[in-house]
Amino acid sequence: MTSSAPHPGDLIRDKIPYGGDYNPEQWPRAVWDEDLAAFKLAHIDTLTIGVFDWALLQPDEDTYDLTVLDEIVETAAGAGKRLVIATATGAMPPWLAHRHPEVCRTDFEGRRHVYGQRHNACPSSPVFRRLSAALADRIAQRYAGHPALVAWHVGNEYGGACYCDTCAAAFREWLRVQHGSLEALNDAWNTTFWSHRFTDWEQIVPPNALSEHWRGPNHTAFQGITLDYLRFTSDAMLANFVDEKAAIRRYDATTPVTTNFMGMYRPIDYHRWAAHLDFASWDNYPPDDRAHARMALTHDLMRGLKDGAPFWLMEQTPTMTASRDVNPVKRPGVMRLWSWQAVAHGADAVLFFQMRQSRGACEKYHGAVLDHAGRTDTRSFREVAALGEELKRLGDAVLGARTPARVALLFDWDSWWAAEITDGLNRHLRYPDVVMAYHRALWQANAGVDVVPVTADLSGYDVVVAPLLHMIKGDVAERLEQVAARGGTVLTTFLSGRVDEHDNAFLADVPGPLASMFGLRVEETDAQPPDVVNPVRLADPDDDAAAGASANAAGASAEAAHAAEAGVVTSEARLTFEVVIPQGAQVIGTYGADFYAGTPAVTRNRVGDGGEAWYVATSLDDAGVEWVVRRILDRHGLVGPYADVEDLELAVRAADDGTRTAFLLHHGREPVDVTLHAAGTDLLTGQEYAHGQTVHLEPTDVLVIQERPESS
Structure with a gap:
């Protein structure tokens, strides 16, 4: 656009x-x-x-x-x-x-x-x-x-x-525009709870410490008004x-x-x-x-x-x-x-x-x-x-140039607010932390990422990652399903699909409008203090089957037994643990502890024409998130050339004429030697580089390489 x-x-x-x-x-x-x-x-x-x-x-x-x-x-x-x-x-x-x-x-x-x-x-x-x-x-x-x-x-x-009387009056006028009538507002806020039904607009005051205060400014009794x-x-x-x-x-x-x-x-x-x-x-x-x-x-x-x-x-x-x-x-x-x-x-x-x-x-x-x-x-x-x-x-080499991406990450202030102001979940949970964990895994993999609102056009993306999509607004569920139906991959996490735009729970199995796409239902949601760890074993059954076949053919040798465990990771999960009942989804990860030990923690559901919908039911550590994200990116050929070099960043800007400028940024603490993904000219030094050339990078080094088209 x-x-x-x-x-x-x-x-x-x-x-x-x-x-x-x-x-x-x-x-x-x-x-x-x-x-x-x-x-x-x-x-x-x-x-x-x-x-x-x-x-x-x-x-x-x-x-x-x-x-x-x-x-x-x-x-x-x-x-x-x-x-x-x-x-x-x-x-x-x-x-x-x-x-x-x-x-x-x-x-x-x-x-x-x-x-x-x-x-x-x-x-x-x-x-x-x-x-x-x-x-x-x-x-x-x-x-x-x-x-x-x-x-x-x-x-x-x-x-x-501000929570003054002027703001209170302005808030009431804003509510008239947003809801249209007191009847609609009472329904949106579920005011029959605790006999809070409003019969006049003047009865509404800002939700501050003198009104809806409930264990702190981020936790009020009525999440709708907050x-x-x-x-x-x-x-x-x-x-x-x-x-x-x-x-x-x-x-x-x-x-x-x-x-x-x-x-x-x-x-x-x-x-x-x-x-x-x-x-x-x-x-x-x-x-x-x-x-x-x-x-x-x-x-x-x-x-x-x-x-x-x-x-x-x-x-x-x-x-x-x-x-x-x-x-x-x-x-x-x-x-x-x-x-x-x-x-x-x-x-x-x-x-x-x-x-x-x-x-x-x-x-x-x-x-x-x-x-x-x-x-x-x-x-x-x-x-x-x-x-x-x-x-x-x-000079003007990158002025106006865009950043091409085939991965979209959804960021939503409403989901942020709703997840953190609510009671009954886990107050240690922070929306930005969850989003950052998934973005970091994409970033480390050198995947070009657009961070976009839930209203964005998703038709140009192969992968859409929607961490903690707590609130489902408009047609976002349908548009996510369209991504998977045409062969793309959608990922979401625990506490997604819980509430509508007014922060009212869906009268349906969790994750609400997302349930059919992900092929599961969430029966219970457990919350634990930050020091409680539940180990989650992650293993793709398709890989295990292939490795197991090799093991049988080799007479179950030690090498084959090791191969059967290839790609298996144990992740330390914390804070939130959903008990998942698969309804068509394939189990990718399982809990290792508590009464739900052995039940699904990560699932994958096949959708449409080769599409996939991944659901992560708990807060995995960085290694676990990276394991999941890498498998998704690899399916679409989106893992970058420096993905295995810790803290080495690759980003690209592309001009309208197709000229691509690659930025290689070394955030690591130790020197590294890497093989260049493309030939081109470093715009900062004038040095020419060949595709496949080995370059030495010290910490904080930067290369700005205008790629030669034939080398891309």
């Missing part, structure tokens, strides 16, 4: 933008020239400006003063920099909270906050909506059409929630974005508009936002220095928001964050490696937060391109400059 919406590719055709968030208003004017000279050394060409300038640009409700921003724009543009201009509404100013205290958020405990922090405004407040849109209007009117402008940046890292409030909150903040984008569009119909997402961020359903952004962008701050597989998943998720179109890496740190309990510095080569990983997965921009370290407040120790002294002889600056040189050398 193509889109006619504006995209940075319409304006930027020479190279991947490189730079980041710049706040010169925080430093004396004399520093600006020093900064720009340093940026030139680092080949930095793109700056995001004005993100947190509301109080500076609007000192009171009736006064606007864009003088400082004017000077920043003209100074940066005069130095040849491309500009991403923000609407300056990332945090509201003190005067707004002082004059209109109702704009401050009310928390889950029912406390109205005083001014502070940055996610600090009620998204439903008419005052906030009016004034934030008005500021966006002034900024857009001033800078629309500026020759240095390449994108608009609305707000900043939207997030959090689920709807999560959806409402996401939509309320989206309305703020839409307000400001509309203000921009009054003056500028063509420059693309975005806001910076935060990857797998629970409070906001980015799929609900995707259509309103002209391009996706996100801020990458991984939890530790071994999060490369997690980052691959999140890059794929961000790319999937816009049907595979390139996204922007809007923020990352050159060195360290300032928000963790422990904030390690990125080791030599890691910033470069992770930047190229983003490009490999579809990033068409590599930007940092921040360009110069803040002199005070909570992010004064957050890493930056320039430290407090503004030095250009530090290790981190040299690495930034070296990456800038490489991106300059790359």
